[in-house]
Amino acid sequence: MSTLLLALGLVMIIEGLAYALAPSLIERMLEVLRTLPQTAVRQVGLLIMVSGLILVWFAAQLGAAF
Structure with missing residues (x-):
């Protein structure tokens, strides 16, 4: 169970960094995903x-x- 929590925490850190450091890039990526x-x-x-x-x-x- 601790490994699962560790993995989930690491994913949340990476996701949070992406939103914190490059929110406009995330928005553009979502726009591209909507067109696919x-x-x-x-x-x-x-x-x-x-x-x-x-x-x-x-x-x-x-x-x-x-």
């Missing part, structure tokens, strides 16, 4: 999810404690 078809947005989401899974696997191989 839902299938493209879904594919990008799946790609990001798989990339995250690979990073977590790689971290575990390097000895990160889970």
Whole structure:
């Protein structure tokens, strides 16, 4: 459970930094996402999810404690 809370906290820190440091960039990114078809947005989401899974696997191989 502590690992899940750690991961969630790290995601919230990164998301918060993006909104705090570059709010106009976030707005432009959202405008671009609105113009894309839902299938493209879904594919990008799946790609990001798989990339995250690979990073977590790689971290575990390097000895990160889970």
